[in-house]
Amino acid sequence: MGLACALDLRRAGATVLLIDEGATGAAAPSASWGNAGHIAIEQVEPIASMKALKSAPARWFPRGGALDFRFGDILTWGGWAGRYVQACSPHAFEHGKVALGALLNDAAPAWRRLVEAAGRPDLLRLDGHIVVWESLASAEKGRAAWRAADIGQARTRDLQGVELTDVASRLNVTPAGGLRFENSGQISDPGLALRTLREAFEALGGETRSARIKALGAENGRAVLTLDNGEVLRPDQVVLAAGVGSGALMRGLGHVAPIVAERGYHIEGDVGAWGDLPPVVFEDRSMIVTRFGDRLRAASFVEFARRETPADPRKWARLHRHVDELGLPMAKPRSQWMGARPTLPDYLPAIGVSRRAGNLIYAFGHQHLGLTLAATTGEIVTALAGGGKPAVDLTPFDLDRFARRKEMAA
Secondary structure (H helix, E strand, O other), X not given: OHHHHHHHHHHOOOXXXXXXXXXXXXXXXXXXXXXXXXXXXXXXXXXXXXXXXXXXXXXEHHHOOOEEEOHHHHHHHHHHHHHHHHHOOHHHHHHXXXXXXXXXXXXXXXXXXXXHHOOOHHHEEOOOEEEEEOOHHHXXXXXXXXXXXXXXXXXXXXXXXXXXXXXXXOOOOOOOEEEEEEOOEEEOOHHHHHHXXXXXXXXXXXEEEOOOEEEEEEEOOEEEEEEOOOOEEOOOOEEEOOHHHHHHHHHOOOOOOOOEEEEEEEEEEEOOOOOOOOOEEEHHHOEEEEEEOOEEEEEEEEEEEOOOOOOOHHHHHHHHHXXXXXXXXXXOOOEXXXXXXXXXXXXXXXXXXXXXXXXXXXXXXXXHHHHHHHHHHHHXXXXXXXXXXXXXXXXXXXXXHHHHHXXXXX
């Protein structure tokens, strides 16, 4: 998110200093690096829904699902969970679906514009993805669920016999059915995409500094930044796109920013005989498998915890078991990773201009759609920075929606 915003601003002619704790590679890779690389234009319906709420017990990790709560961190996610339940109301869900749909409409074209500007159009593949099920019952249920869902500009069709056989030939398990999604896509290599965006930004004269923002404050109605070395910066404009860390920084200005670390896990190994399949979702196992060059990555889990809490090795063990049971050609040794998605209770991002500091633009909280929405968010931020009107109505993404709900509850 930060790199997309920085590059788009620099392309528009702004003088940009990118402050990135991980600029030298010393910090842990971001969720954008470790995710499945999926451009998920089909995920129009917010995860804050009655359907998701009712299905939560069946999806709990001890029962074999991908949903988990680290109970030692309940003080971190407990209040967030209460807000989430409120956001699952049918009215809030419909409101969120319209808002997300508007953002997702331009997600793929915006990515095409971004990678072309960076000189690497090959980073974007828009050849869809595949969902498969391992039993006839789950296939019937899964197809019905997807056909009833709002998937925006994506389209689905049943996997044809040859296509299903092609997937089965890579596995020890024969799928009972599957869907092919069209118009969705993937980033061909998230790590390479991040490096490419950074290099394009710096080639245009953008400046990068490896530092950590210690605090965000205000002087005379304008945002100022304090770095970890004590230096204070007073820029003309600030764009805050700090992922999970955005919440604490925004609270320094008095904003209510109930963001939580929603952690995901992946394992990765040599690609073997996987071939050139698009991303494949094994829905019965809540796992997505994506090829990045000569590596194959399997990703899963929705774990609520503090960002700093050590990873749960049981999650990786289950991913290894899934890969082995399916017979995926993921050679050993396999690397392991865990990272935090920045998620707000209604599963809508926060994008807008602060009412507490007129020079502060914020763009964070994109949950599972951070990679998907990075390019279009960068264009929105550039429009805001130039005093223009974004192509999308940002009212649903105003961070003060949480302050208003807090006041109403009081």
